[in-house]
Amino acid sequence: MNGLKLLEHIRNRGDQTPVLVISATENGRYAKALRLGVEDVLLKPVKDLNRLREMVFACLYPSMFNSRVEEEEGFFATGMQWLITLPRRNYYRNYNRRFSR
Incomplete structure (x- = not known):
């Protein structure tokens, strides 16, 4: 064969x-x-x-x-997701500080 x-x-x-x-x-x-x-x-x-x-x-x-475009889109999506969740993270951080004293 x-x-x-x-x-x-x-x-x-x-x-x-x-x-x-x-x-x-x-x-x-x-x-x-x-x-x-x-x-x-x-x-x-x-x-x-x-x-x-x-x-x-x-x-x-x-x-x-992957293509360069796909790579950049992935970085952009990850960055946007991080920016969207940032206010929530800060809220919980401040919330925990108030009650952990």
């Missing part, structure tokens, strides 16, 4: 495990691999180790590689 047959078998089972293909051949097999939902296809010998590392991390930790 070659790598594409294995990948096809995995996908037919419904498993969506991230897959990174490292291949020595430059032919039409890429299209089939991409149709089967691989994360990326790299050619051997892998010379760009930074790209390889990034691709491995993207497979292992997909949530780390």
Whole structure:
């Protein structure tokens, strides 16, 4: 069984495990691999180790590689939530001070 047959078998089972293909051949097999939902296809010998590392991390930790816009929206939402709850926090802090004396 070659790598594409294995990948096809995995996908037919419904498993969506991230897959990174490292291949020595430059032919039409890429299209089939991409149709089967691989994360990326790299050619051997892998010379760009930074790209390889990034691709491995993207497979292992997909949530780390959100877009910059999503990241900024998340920071904004967190900041707004903090600002909304700030008056309540101060109220309870002052309330507790009055009754803890």
